[in-house]
């Protein structure tokens with residue numbers, strides 16, 4: 510049994526346009542690193558955080574909250590220290606809180622010899638995510654832990670479906686450096702949906718999932734539209750409409766808000782188109798005075814991993 514492990518905990522895109530709170534996919538090179546160390550002293554401690562200013566208190570940091578929930582159930586005869594090397598900016602819309610919540614439970618599980626399966630890890634990680642976003646959802650956690658595309662069939666009981674990734678699918682992302690808290694972006698959404706919107710949305714989710722299963726890029730293109738969250742949230746993201754129109758014109762299959770924003774993602778068939786889309790995103794945002802970063806990423810099939 511090892512006493513310390515270093516892990517890579519990836520960034521993720523939740524919602525994938527139409528799949529509010531249920532669909533997500535895992536990004537490749539963007540993510541946090543964490544070190545989990547076994548200690549003889551019992552309990553959970555966060556001993557180091559680099560990159561961003563986040564709480565060391567285990568009851569206020571999502572990494573601590575999820576680790577504590579798992580620790581209290583498993584009751585191991587040891588304790589754990591957590592070091593977080595944060596690269597994903599909190600409030601960026603690419604699953605910053607999820608990466609930490611997933612990382613601590615994954616690391617502890619690995620040190621204990623893998624007593625829990627991926628769904629059980631997601632269950633404990635959800636406790637941390639619920640603290641950050643004021644809602645228990647797993648659409649960032651599931652792809653971080655399972656890799657690839659995932660669908661959260663239900664949270665109570667937790668049931669996660671792994672979806673296939675068409676071979677040639679690439680993601681392009683832009684992260685405007687403004688912060689949108691998930692809890693605030695959720696508070697913008699109405700409690701009730703018009704039946705006509707609900708019908709469009711569930712038809713789109715069904716066909717997007719079918720498109721992923723059959724590698725039907727045209728169907729994926731027709732299915733990514735979000736009529737539930739985007740109309741309300743896009744107002745928080747400068748240049749959203751302009752960027753989306755330009756990206757679709759450049760050949761992307763679809764473009765939508767990543768999670769609760771401000772990041773925006775596009776899916777493209779082929780790396781070449783994904784790179785062109787990146788140039789277009791750069792071009793649109795260079796008109797603004799908001800600093801931003803762009804990335805092209807494969808869909809990461811492995812998810813969180815030991816380094």
Ligand SMILES: Nc1ncnc2c1ncn2[C@@H]1O[C@H](COP(=O)(O)OP(=O)(O)OP(=O)(O)O)[C@@H](O)[C@H]1O
Pocket residue numbers: 523563564569570571572593598599600601602603604605606607609610641642649689690691692767768769770
């Ligand atoms: N380890 C942590 N990593 C990131 N955020 C944390 C952590 N611990 C606590 N937080 C708090 O969680 C909030 C950020 O979570 P939030 O869900 O709003 O953003 P996000 O995870 O980047 O977004 P999204 O879920 O849309 O991808 C901030 O208030 C931050 O202080």
Ligand SMILES: N[C@@H](CCO)C(=O)O
Pocket residue numbers: 523524529530531642646648649691694695738768769
């Ligand atoms: N499904 C969530 C993802 C962000 O955590 C939302 O859009 O609010």
